[in-house]
Amino acid sequence: MxxxxxxxxxxxxxxxxxxxxxxxxxxxxxxxxxxxxxxxxxxxxxxLGGDDVCEAGPLFHDSFDNLDAWYKEYGNWQLKDGQLCIKDGGRIFRPVEPNDYRIRVDQSMLVNGPGHGVFFRATNFDTKTKVNGYTFQYDKGLNQFVMRKWTDGSEAGPFARVNVPANYDWYNTNRQIELEVKGNTFTAYIDGVQVLTGSDTSATPYTTGGVGFRTWYGSEACFDNLSVSALP
CATH class of the missing domain: 1.10.287 (Helix Hairpins)
Incomplete structure (x- = not known):
């Protein structure tokens, strides 16, 4: 018919x-x-072979109106005056899909204490104290910027570090932090200036994972205007 x-x-x-x-x-x-x-x-x-269909570009921007997309591992994370803030120790994470990306935190302030860090390529954070990944750390306690690797919730010694001048203004100053995460090489910028590059040359580098923040005990910090963009 x-x-x-x-x-x-x-x-x-x-x-x-x-x-x-x-x-x-x-x-x-x-x-x-x-x-x-x-x-x-x-x-x-x-x-499907269309590698040229999508170019590098923004994945998300978070001005911290809410924390719906975030996983709080621990700590008293709060939204305060449009910022993500915490007193004392804590870790908080958000998934990211691509392998290579650029993180930018337009406002990052250490109010007091030994420091804070930005997680990248973080996985397994939905299992408490078992996170894998890397951190770039704004470390007043060491008077250094450092990069560390995390395995099952434990951080290893720095695989990259640089001393900071003795007169560096650590506290109550908003800093812009940028991290370029590409392959097994990671580059950190503070206020637009490159400060540290590190590579995971181990046999088991992490190749994918989300972003996050950490503080350790005795610290107070606030963050705002986080954006993540895919790298080509």
């Missing part, structure tokens, strides 16, 4: 509507799971 042109057209419309409904359902499902839709699209395109 042959369909008339009107029946055929109606069938195409119905199929199109069904596909649109399936696509919308998938997008809503990914959004609920906290997935970045653009990232998922780029991953699919890359799998």
């Amino acid at each position: 042959r369909l008339s042109s009107s029946q055929s057209g109606q069938s195409l419309v119905e199929i199109g509507a069904l596909l649109a409904l399936v696509s919308l359902t998938a997008i809503l499902g990914l959004s609920i799971l906290g997935k970045n839709i653009e990232t998922v699209f780029c991953q699919v395109a890359s799998t």
Whole structure:
């Protein structure tokens, strides 16, 4: 039996509507799971050979209106005057999909205490005290900027470190922190100036994972305007 042109057209419309409904359902499902839709699209395109479809670009920006996308491992993390703040020790994380990315924290202030850190390539943070990843640490206690590797919640000695001038103003000054995470080499910038580069030359470097913040006991710090952008 042959369909008339009107029946055929109606069938195409119905199929199109069904596909649109399936696509919308998938997008809503990914959004609920906290997935970045653009990232998922780029991953699919890359799998199909379309590496040039997606270029480097922003993944998310967080001005800390809420903490819905964040996982608090521990610590008294609070939103205060539009900033993410904490007194004493704590760790908090947010998933990131791509392997290589740039982190920028426009406002990072150590109010008092020995310091704070920015996590990158962090995984396993949904299991308390078992995080894997790396930190760049703004370390007043050591009077250094350092990079450390974390395995099952324990930090190793620094694999990169640099001394900071004795007259450096550690406290109550907003600093912009940027981290370029590409391959197994990581570069840190403070207020636009490159301060440290480190590489994980071990047999088991971490290749993917999210971002986060940490403070250690006796510290008070605030952060604002976090953005993460994919690197090509």
